[in-house]
Amino acid sequence: MQLSRDDLREAYTTMKRIRVFEERMRTEFQKGEMPGFVHLYCGQEAIATGVCMHLSDTDNIGSTHRGHGHCIAKGCDVKDMALEIYCREDGLCKGKGGSMHIADLSKGMLGANAIVGGSPPLAVGAALAAKTLKNKAVAVAFIGDGASNQGTVFEAMNLAVVLKLPVIFIYENNGYAEFTGIDYHCGAVDITTRSRGFGMPAVKVDGTDFFAVHDVMREAVERARSGDGPTSIECEALRWYGHYEGDPQAYRSKTEVKEIKANKDPLEIFKQKVLEKQLMENVEFEEINSLIEKEVDDAIKLALNSPVPPLSSLEENVYESY
Amino acid sequence: MTKMTLREAITDAMRVEMRLDPNVILLGEDVAGGRGGSGGEGEKSGGVMGLTAGLYTEFGAERIIDTPISESAIMGAAAGASLTGLRPIAELMFADFFGVCFDQIYNQAAKFRYMFGNQKGAPMVIRTMIGAGVGAGPQHSQAVYPIFAHIPGLKVVVPTTPYDAKGLLIQAIRDNDPVIFCEHKMLFAEEGEVPDEAYTIEFGKARVVCEGNDVTVVGIGRMALLAEKAAIILSKEGISVEVIDPRTLSPFDMDTVLDSIEKTGRLAVVDESTPICSYASEIASIAASEAFSSLRAPICKITAPHTPVPAAPNLEAAYVPSVERIVAEVRKISNYKSKI
Numbered sequence: 001m002q003l004s005r006d007d008l009r010e011a012y013t014t015m016k017r018i019r020v021f022e023e024r025m026r027t028e029f030q031k032g033e034m035p036g037f038v039h040l041y042c043g044q045e046a047i048a049t050g051v052c053m054h055l056s057d058t059d060n061i062g063s064t065h066r067g068h069g070h071c072i073a074k075g076c077d078v079k080d081m082a083l084e085i086y087c088r089e090d091g092l093c094k095g096k097g098g099s100m101h102i103a104d105l106s107k108g109m110l111g112a113n114a115i116v117g118g119s120p121p122l123a124v125g126a127a128l129a130a131k132t133l134k135n136k137a138v139a140v141a142f143i144g145d146g147a148s149n150q151g152t153v154f155e156a157m158n159l160a161v162v163l164k165l166p167v168i169f170i171y172e173n174n175g176y177a178e179f180t181g182i183d184y185h186c187g188a189v190d191i192t193t194r195s196r197g198f199g200m201p202a203v204k205v206d207g208t209d210f211f212a213v214h215d216v217m218r219e220a221v222e223r224a225r226s227g228d229g230p231t232s233i234e235c236e237a238l239r240w241y242g243h244y245e246g247d248p249q250a251y252r253s254k255t256e257v258k259e260i261k262a263n264k265d266p267l268e269i270f271k272q273k274v275l276e277k278q279l280m281e282n283v284e285f286e287e288i289n290s291l292i293e294k295e296v297d298d299a300i301k302l303a304l305n306s307p308v309p310p311l312s313s314l315e316e317n318v319y320e321s322y
Numbered sequence: 323m324t325k326m327t328l329r330e331a332i333t334d335a336m337r338v339e340m341r342l343d344p345n346v347i348l349l350g351e352d353v354a355g356g357r358g359g360s361g362g363e364g365e366k367s368g369g370v371m372g373l374t375a376g377l378y379t380e381f382g383a384e385r386i387i388d389t390p391i392s393e394s395a396i397m398g399a400a401a402g403a404s405l406t407g408l409r410p411i412a413e414l415m416f417a418d419f420f421g422v423c424f425d426q427i428y429n430q431a432a433k434f435r436y437m438f439g440n441q442k443g444a445p446m447v448i449r450t451m452i453g454a455g456v457g458a459g460p461q462h463s464q465a466v467y468p469i470f471a472h473i474p475g476l477k478v479v480v481p482t483t484p485y486d487a488k489g490l491l492i493q494a495i496r497d498n499d500p501v502i503f504c505e506h507k508m509l510f511a512e513e514g515e516v517p518d519e520a521y522t523i524e525f526g527k528a529r530v531v532c533e534g535n536d537v538t539v540v541g542i543g544r545m546a547l548l549a550e551k552a553a554i555i556l557s558k559e560g561i562s563v564e565v566i567d568p569r570t571l572s573p574f575d576m577d578t579v580l581d582s583i584e585k586t587g588r589l590a591v592v593d594e595s596t597p598i599c600s601y602a603s604e605i606a607s608i609a610a611s612e613a614f615s616s617l618r619a620p621i622c623k624i625t626a627p628h629t630p631v632p633a634a635p636n637l638e639a640a641y642v643p644s645v646e647r648i649v650a651e652v653r654k655i656s657n658y659k660s661k662i
Contacts, residue, residue, distance in 0.1 A: 060406055094439030103438040110405055111438065115429050121398020122405070122430060129403040132347060132384055139402075152425070155395035162390055317440040318474050320498040322526070322573050 003214070008280055011053060011210055013288050015045040015267050018069040020296045021078055025068065025085065028300060029245045035087050036098045041069030043208070043240040046266035047172050048073035050213025051140060051233075054221045060108040060126035061140040062119030064172075065100045066239075067112025070142055075107045078296060082303035094317075095309040108137075117143070117150025120169065124156045127167035127224075138166040138224040146177025148191045157198040157230070166224035168217070169195065169232045172207065174239040179251045195232030207235030208266040211273065237266065323517055329510040331484035332373055332449070335491035336411060338520045340381055343409060346495055349387040349396055350413025350449075354378040357388045370415060371451065371510065393423035397448065401431040401500075404446040409495055414450040416462045417504060420469065431500045432475030443475075443499040447491070452480075453544060453594060454626075454642050455508040459633030465543070465594040465626070468601045470502040471571040477501045477525060478572040480543040484514035486569055489523035496522065506544045526573035530582075534564035537652050538582040538589045540605055541565060545592035545624075545643060552648035561656045571601055579605065580613050587618035588655050592643050597625040619658035622651050 003011070022040045029038050041048070044066075052061070052073035063070040071081055076092065084091030085099045092104050103111035110126060113119040123141035130137035147153055148171055160167045171191045175182055188194040195202035201223070205212040213235055220231035238260045242249045249257075274280045326334065340346045353374040355366035368375025378386040389396050393414060400412035414420065420427065427448065435443035454463040471478045479494055479501060481487040487505070494501035531541075531550050534557075541549035546567035553563035564582050568575055583589050589609050593602035602623040609621055624643045632638050 060402075062402070092439065093437060093441070096439055097437045101437045103441060105405065105438065105441045110402065111434075113430075115425055118425060118430060121395050121426055122402035124395060125399035125402020125404070125410075126406040127402075128347075128349075128387075128399050129406040129408045132403070133345075133407050137406075139406075152394045152398065155390075155392035156398065158390055159392055159395040159399060163387070317436050319435065319477070320443055322477075 005279060007053070008274055009284065009288065011049055012267070012270060012280070012285065013292065014049045014073050015210065015270065016288055016292045017078065017295070018045045018048065018072045019267060020292050021072060022068060024296050024300055026241065026245055033304070034085065036100065037244045038085070038099050039066040039244050040239070040241045041066055043260065043264070043266070044172055044174055044237045045069060046210040046213055046270065047170065047207045047235045047237060050210045051170055051217050053214060054217050055108065055138070055140065057106065057108050058135065058137045059139065060110050060123065060137065061142065062110050062123035062126070063112045063142050064119065064144055064147065065112060065114050065116070066144065067100070067102060071102050071104065071109055071112070074109045076102070076104045076109055078299040079302055080104070082299040083306055086303040086306070087308065088303055088306040089309045090306055094313060117147040117152040120153045120156035124160050124165060124167055127160065127165035128163065130166055131163070136225050138168065138221055140168045140170055142170050142172060144177065145171065145173040145175070145182045145186065145191060148194070149177070149185060157195065157200070157232070160230040161199040164227070164229040166227070167230045168220045168224060169230065171195070171232065171234040173234055173236045176239065176243065176251070178243045181251070190234065192232065192234045195234070200230045200232055202232035202234070204234040204236065207237030208264045208269055210266060210270050238264065323515045325513055326484055326516050327510060328484045328487050328512045329371065329373055331488040331516050332491060332505060333368070333375065333377070334516065335488040336374070336377060337380065339492050339495045340377070340385065342520060345407060346409045346411065347385045347387060347403070348374060348377060348411045348413065349389055349400060351389055351391055351415055353413055354383065354386045354388040369413065371507070393419050394426050397423045397426035398430065400446045400448070401426055401444050404431070404444040405434065405442055409445045411447045411449055411495065414448050417450040417452045417466045418461050418464050420466060427500070428473045428476070432473050435499060436475060445498045447494045447501045447503050449503045449505060451507050452504045453506040453508055454631045454638050457633050457635050457638060460630035463631035463638070467502070467504050467571055468595050468599060471601060475499065476572060477570065478504065479525070479570050480504045481569060482509065482543055482546045482567050484512060484516050486523060486529065488516050489521050490569060492520050493522040493525060497525070504543065509544050509547070512547070523569070525570045526575050527569065528575035528578040529567045529569055530578065531565035531567050532563070534562035534586065536562045536586055536588065537564070537656050538579065538586045539563055539565050539592060539648070539652060540579055540589070541567060541592045542571065542601055543594065545594055548643065548645050549592050549648055551645045552652060555645070555649050556652055559653070561653065563652060576608055576612070579609065583609060583613040584616045587616055589617070590622040590624055590648070590652050590655060592624045592648055594626055594642055596628050597623060598628055600625055618660065619655040622655050624648055624651050
């Protein structure tokens with residue numbers, strides 16, 4: 001396992017933070033006070049956490065419209081995130097980005113991205129910069145199964161192989177491209193087979209198992225940092241909620257959701273494994289849970305009580321100078 | 323000072339700036355002359371128009387990067403690299419190809435600064451070839467700069483002379499926001515005196531090509547050259563034409579145009595792009611609003627027709643505004659008498 005007790009605590013804390021944040025986003029969104037749309041990450045927590053634990057602030061990630069989990073795992077402060085999701089003046093993007101465009105460049109978070117397939121070319125660019133600047137940084141592109149069919153993704157994968165760039169393509173196969181199932185929308189056997197066809201090592205793991213994700217990511221990061229080029233990792237983890245919050249999900253059975261919540265909860269799976277091996281105690285989990293509940297509650301309260309952007313900011317920051 | 327062509331001025335701008343700033347890289351199709359194949363190692367040519375010749379030899383494969391034909395990946399990689407420490411120059415061989423990569427330009431790079439609350443812009447340049455004149459037909463000949471100028475966050479440069487091309491390109495590379503640098507293929511052989519060192523030309527400052535009192539003619543890019551020729555012909559008829567080359571469309575130096583209209587009372591705009599939502603329309607609309615009391619004749623838009631660019635040389639010649647057409651149209655507004 002090669003993980004210390006602190007590592008395990010960190011992993012669980014991150015997953016729990018994502019879970020609690022997203023569950024609160026869900027209930028808060030239903031109150032109708034949140035602008036725009038939110039796309040929730042519940043069910044996929046082990047992926048962002050297992051991936052980003054190998055990264056530092058100088059490594060960069062490109063994210064997706066379902067980006068809150070990536071932000072949290074990459075180290076963004078949930079207060080700054082909540083402020084941005086509520087489009088407040090002090091949000092990470094001064095309220096101009098919102099849920100689907102949260103970015104924190106100081107943390108190597110190059111932005112959630114509301115264009116499906118929009119960020120893989122950007123991540124490849126970050127990897128190109130790392131290679132040129134010889135700073136040993138790596139870049140990660142998070143890609144949904146829906147985005148796996150975009151031409152931008154194919155172009156990005158091929159360029160990464162051609163230039164042997166330190167980039168890792170993390171496919172989050174959550175079963176659905178918006179409303180359409182992967183069994184319908186993916187023409188290849190699977191995403192992994194297709195990625196391998198581009199000429200890079202490609203593996204598939206259970207995306208609800210933090211340890212599985214963490215293990216394959218370690219190898220991929222080592223490969224990237226030592227100059228051996230890109231890797232594709234497909235992580236399978238069905239999402240718990242709709243494409244967007246409020247999606248009636250007529251395209252999936254109610255039993256499917258019940259079944260995955262009961263048997264494929266990434267946090268429960270983690271907890272079971274860790275408790276079985278007596279690496280952490282139950283009381284530690286409870287401590288973390290209550291800390292996180294409070295942290296997220298404070299963040300939401302702060303956001304709700306913070307000022308919206310001044311109208312004077314409407315035309316600001318289109319250019320540095322014009 | 324060295325006498326050089328516009329093509330050489332562009333190459334020179336990249337060369338001198340790459341010597342000064344190690345974070346400038348160039349990526350695009352065949353910019354290093356084409357890697358792979360049976361032609362052996364080393365530099366083979368500098369892209370389809372030879373604009374990058376010599377750069378691979380001087381700066382090597384790490385900074386002069388041949389790419390697959392993958393415009394989305396090229397533009398996206400440049401955008402991502404620009405967020406993380408480099409100043410990439412990305413070549414979009416023909417501007418017409420924006421159709422296969424526009425998301426990375428207008429939804430990504432152009433929006434970073436605003437969308438991310440001013441954390442950073444994308445300091446990248448997209449060098450791209452525009453314009454009709456070689457019979458290349460509908461997909462390699464368009465002057466699509468109005469589409470770029472429409473996008474908040476992008477800057478758009480349309481140089482006409484070798485001197486301007488070098489100074490504007492260096493400015494574009496140093497700019498901290500994304501710049502679309504439009505190179506007209508019919509201007510590559512134009513010659514002019516160009517300083518050897520690095521220098522910049524500020525964006526949003528028009529060049530008055532020639533002064534005149536009767537009619538203001540704004541010529542965009544190559545059209546400034548044709549307008550200058552038309553002005554010489556018209557001067558022999560006693561019509562004094564002031565020709566303005568805006569040099570950049572975004573930002574646009576409307577003050578110079580308005581000052582000129584105040585003097586002349588007449589405005590013609592020559593724009594090689596198609597007429598609907600063209601840059602000519604934009605200039606005309608601002609002039610109508612802000613110079614209303616100075617205008618003594620209707621504003622004249624001299625543009626391409628609302629058609630794709632035809633390949634047949636005779637049709638293409640009729641498509642692009644010509645010196646003869648500029649002369650005729652300017653003569654018309656010069657002779658215009660108000661009925662009020």
